[in-house]
Amino acid sequence: MVSNITIVVGASRGIGVELAKHLAQTPGTHVVATMHKGFSLELPNVEVIQLDQSKTDSVHAAARKVKEADTLIVNGAIGEDELLTAHRVVNAFLPPLxxxxxxxxxxxxxxAASLTKQVGEPWGLHGPYADSKTAGNMLTVQYHKELHDDGFKVVFIHPGWVATDMGNLAGPGAMPVTESVQKIMEIVNGLSRTDGAKFFDMDGTTLPW
Ligand SMILES: NC(=O)c1ccc[n+]([C@@H]2O[C@H](COP(=O)([O-])OP(=O)(O)OC[C@H]3O[C@@H](n4cnc5c(N)ncnc54)[C@H](OP(=O)(O)O)[C@@H]3O)[C@@H](O)[C@H]2O)c1
Structure with a gap:
């Protein structure tokens, strides 16, 4: 019997595909892996659907295919319209959640979304990426305020510096994707209602705004 349905948005590559693979190994879990371009993940317990988070019609068409879900992971990367893309995705998947x-x-x-940590920080992606991630955090806080009384746990997680196409832009030395996914899922599985709107670092501590 399926007891845990998780939607992973942006699961063609990087952290997203590894999250889908990790979840697929958990008994009783069904994964909805949304993919923008690639459709190559053939695993038991994984259903692949197409979703371009920058297009409202595409997001809603994908959401209509999901009748019920427990967890939505908004992972799809980056773009100057990231705030809108995250909003589209969360809004569309609220009914099955x-x-x-x-x-x-x-x-x-x-x-990059932490105002405190960005001051004087020479390393990492700046400019539109940091702007959009910071805006995404505020969007997450606002969803928390709107949905907390309905029993939602809405949080944000920094996945660490991870050896994906994006992470490798910063050079060698990033952590393996499997390690990041393990830590992300430890946080997700341990969430309680009092965790709403927390900005988690991958080790389970919280980050400054
Ligand atoms: N890697 C790091 O060190 C690091 C650090 C901090 C935060 N993050 C965050 O972690 C998340 C995943 O990053 P990553 O490193 O795994 O990146 P990645 O390897 O570059 O993968 C990006 C993912 O986003 C999807 N995507 C891009 N445009 C999309 C669109 N319009 N609609 C739907 N999906 C789209 C891609 O799908 P297609 O290939 O099909 O387009 C791909 O699955 C991102 O939110 C990123 O900001 C990463």
Missing amino acids: RVGNTRRIIYISST
Whole structure:
């Protein structure tokens, strides 16, 4: 019997595809892996659907295919319209999340979103990326305020510096994707209602705004 349905948005590559693979190994879990371009993930317990988060019609068409879900992981990367893309995705998948009782929304954020940490920080992606991630954090806070009383746990998680196409732009030395995914899922699985709107670092501590 399926007891845990997780939607992973942006699961063609990087952290997203590894999250889908990791979840697929958990008994009783069904994964909805949304993909923008690639459709190559053939695994038991994984259903692949097309979703371009920058297009409203595409997001809504994907959401109509999902009747019920426990957890939504908004992972799809980056773009100058990131705030709008995250909003489209969360909004469209609220109906199936409301059918379930678990009601978890995870926004994959970044230390680039931390105003405090960005001051004087020479390393990492800046400019539109940091702007959009910071805006994504505020969007997540606003969803928390709107949905907390309905039992939703809405949080954001920095996945660490991870060896993906994006992470490798900063050079060698990033952590393996499997390690990041393990830590992300430890946080997700341990979430309680009092965690709403927390900005988690990948080790489970919280980051400054
Ligand atoms: N890697 C790091 O060190 C790091 C650090 C901090 C935060 N993050 C965050 O972690 C998340 C995942 O990053 P990553 O490193 O795994 O990046 P990645 O390897 O570059 O993968 C990006 C993912 O986003 C999807 N995507 C891009 N445009 C999309 C669109 N319009 N609609 C739907 N999906 C779209 C891609 O799908 P297609 O290939 O099909 O387009 C791909 O699955 C991002 O939110 C990123 O900001 C990463």
